[in-house]
Amino acid sequence: MVYERPTATAAERHAIWRDLEQRYLPWRDYGDLAYAAKGGSLAMDPAHLTWCRSISSTMHWPNASPMQLWMKSETDRIGTFDSYAKLCASGGSAPFLELVREAGLVSPFADGALSASVAAAEQELRAIGLV
Numbered sequence: 001m002v003y004e005r006p007t008a009t010a011a012e013r014h015a016i017w018r019d020l021e022q023r024y025l026p027w028r029d030y031g032d033l034a035y036a037a038k039g040g041s042l043a044m045d046p047a048h049l050t051w052c053r054s055i056s057s058t059m060h061w062p063n064a065s066p067m068q069l070w071m072k073s074e075t076d077r078i079g080t081f082d083s084y085a086k087l088c089a090s091g092g093s094a095p096f097l098e099l100v101r102e103a104g105l106v107s108p109f110a111d112g113a114l115s116a117s118v119a120a121a122e123q124e125l126r127a128i129g130l131v
Contacts, residue, residue, distance in 0.1 A: 014039030067117030068105045 005012065018039030021028055030036040073080040087103040097107055106113045125131040 017041065065100055065103075065105050065108055067121060068113075069103075071117065071120050072104070 005016070008016070016039070018037075021039070021041065028041075030041065035041075069080055069084055072083070083103050087099060090099055090102065093099075094102070097109075100107055106116075108114065122131060
């Protein structure tokens, strides 16, 4: 909800965040911390130090990009490392999907991207006897 309105003012984002906290974290009590109580805790939360960091983390962990890099490294370690180093150096300089594309990866939102990565991981785990 917070990220659905990129043009929202700070006050509007605080109100949205306050409503989300009241709904999903009703036990939170900020006492006399007025800024946090009015929804300002979004900016105080270390996991949300920046909006981009939060979105990036959210998109990174469940997506198929890290697995795609691993799969590529199985046949081209040096090329994959170079691609990964370039991706790291470019971080934040372009939109997420553009960076993924520049790294030669399939969008994690593309049909089958995650299932292909999961299948490769299952195959590797079977090969080493963990599945």
